[in-house]
Amino acid sequence: MTKPLIEISGLYKIFGPKPASVIDKVKSGQSKDQILAETGHTVGLKDINLKINKGEIFVIMGLSGSGKSTMIRHFNRLIDPTMGQILVEGIDVMKLSTSELEQFRRHKMSMVFQRFGLLPHRTVIDNVAYGLEIQGIKKEDRLIKANEWLDTVGLTGYGNQYPAQLSGGQQQRVGLARALATDAEILLMDEAFSALDPLIRSEMQDQLIDLQEKLHKTIIFITHDLDEALRLGDQIAILKDGELVQQGTPDEILLHPADDYVEAFVKDVNRARALTVETVMKPPAYRITATTIEEALVEMKRVKQDYAYHVTDDGFQGVLTRESLLDAAKDSATQTFDKEIYEEVPVISPDSVIEHVLPDTMSCDYSLPVVDDEGNLQGELERSAVAEIFSDESADSTAEKASKKPPIMDKAS
Template identity: 85%
Template sequence: MTKPLIEVSGLYKIFGPKSTSVIERVKQGDSKDKILNDTGHTVGLKDINLKINKGEIFVIMGLSGSGKSTLIRHFNRLIDPTLGKILVEGTDVMQLSADELVTFRRHKMSMVFQRFGLLPHRTVVDNVAYGLEIQGIKKAKRLAKATEWLEAVGLQGYENQYPSQLSGGQQQRVGLARALSTDAEILLMDEAFSALDPLIRSEMQDQLIELQEKLHKTIIFITHDLDEALRLGDRIAILKDGELVQQGSPDQILLHPADEYVEAFVKDVNRARALTVETVMQPPAYRITAKTIEEALVEMKRIKQDYAYNVTEDGYQGVITKESLLDAAKTGASQDLKQDIYEKVPVISPDSAIEEVLPDTMSCDYSLPVVDEDGNLQGELERSAVAEIFSDISEVKPSPKEAPSAHPVMDKAC
């Protein structure tokens, strides 16, 4: 099993002059408010444990005061923990010397800020090249590289503009290009799109998804917006009052909320838009591999259903019914299966949103075949499975601390 790129274990952050003196009270379960009232100290983070894999977008979300921005600032040690360990590729960042920490920040992690963080007296291209300048890259080389990244984020031709001449969305693209230009493996994005108008925000999300498909960076993305988290995240961690209450994939968060707090978050989400076919589909119940009507009839008699998916070495062929086979057999049982024997059943992609395939799912008499871009049958989408995602969750049961990856059950945070 591949080791995670980042591991956080037993992480606590207490703000106050004698932070270590209240750790035991936090461990014993005293509330954040009680500790503040009794000691004047603020609990920022409480026993955070998580693992972030190489190349994934890991979203940390929560309401204001939940600790999400405090947490992301621990990764590059803008904030030091009161207690706990942070490993990046096996290196304990708490053990880095001052010089090692500077190198780590310059080369390993880049950050995109909520309010853009651009230098107003520098041109756009000089802003993008700033991180490279700090790294000691010669001017011609860093400007050439900065120009390439401006083109990548759709700002070709704006090199000599100043930040004040750009819209908010354009300024954030400059900030993104600046972070990417250093070739840092890890990208920290703290509420990077929250200051943007909804339409521009959606465009920036599209841009990030498009870039990630090419770059495969490890991105830690902070947001308070669940729709944004569901759209961007490979996995999502939800914080409440400094505690990690749940982490998992978007579909796991939606379908298996760990408690009432998470359930309240997901209650109003359009599940049909947020969930893909892959998250709801079942393995195909019945396949037949025949190439002739005679062979297909023999295979069909062995199954309990009156239709099946025909799959050969060339991939998915179509849906065959027992009735159509019997009718065809009357004209010669040894003939090959031909296109006109298959039922007219829509083929859907595992990546499609449920919303996109809903009309076909509801109108078709058969479970829809889920076929990938290579023509392989991946599963089937049952009408009943689609209907279930719209049903209200009447009872929320806490999930186990660690669940096998094969089961769609959330990891309930320690």
């Protein structure tokens, strides 16, 4: 099994004059409010244990005061923990000397801030090249590299402008290009898109997804927005009052919330927009592997429904019905399969979002075959399975409407 890139164990952060003096109170289970009232100390993080794998987008989310921004500042030791261990590629970050920590921040991690963090007196190109300048890269080389990243984020030709001349979305693209230009393996993004208008925010999310498909960075992304977390995250960790209440894939968070707190987050999410076909598909009920019409009819007799999926060594071929096989068998001149024998049924990808395949699912008389990029049949998407997504959502909404209100998400943390 591949070892995680980042491991956090037993992490505590207490803010106050004597944080070590209240650790025992925190460990005994006293609440954040109790400790603040009795000691004047604030619990920032409590017993956080996380493993983050190389090349994944790991989203940390929660309400204001949940500890998510405190958490991200521990990764590069902008904040030192009261207790606990942070390992990056097996290196204990807490044991780094001042000079080692400086090199670690310059080469291992880059950060993208909520309010862009650009230098207003520098041109766009010089802002992008700033991290390379800190690394000691020669001016000619760093400008070449900075221009390449400007091209990558869609800002070709903007290099000589100043941040004030750009829109908010453009400024955040500059911030993203600056973070990527250093070739740091780990990208820290603290509410990076929350200051943007909804349309620009969606475009930036699209761009991050596209970039990640090419770059395979390890991205730690802080957000207060569950829709953003579900869209971007390979893994999601939800914090409440400094504690980790649930960690899992977007599907696990959405379909199996750990407690009422998480359930309140997810109950109003559009599940069809958040879930993929792979989440709700089932193994194909019936396959036919025959190479002739006669053999296919023999196999079809064992099938309890009137259609099946034809699969050969070359992968998925199409949907065969009992009727089409009987008609083909009447023609003694041919025993081979041609295109006309197959039903016109849409083929869908396991990665497709349910919302995108909903019209085909509802209008087709057959369960849709789910086929991967290599042509292999992975499963089938039944109309009833899709309907359950909406029925569960409706039932949850009806049961909870009178008693629960979703958390109001805001920007600070």
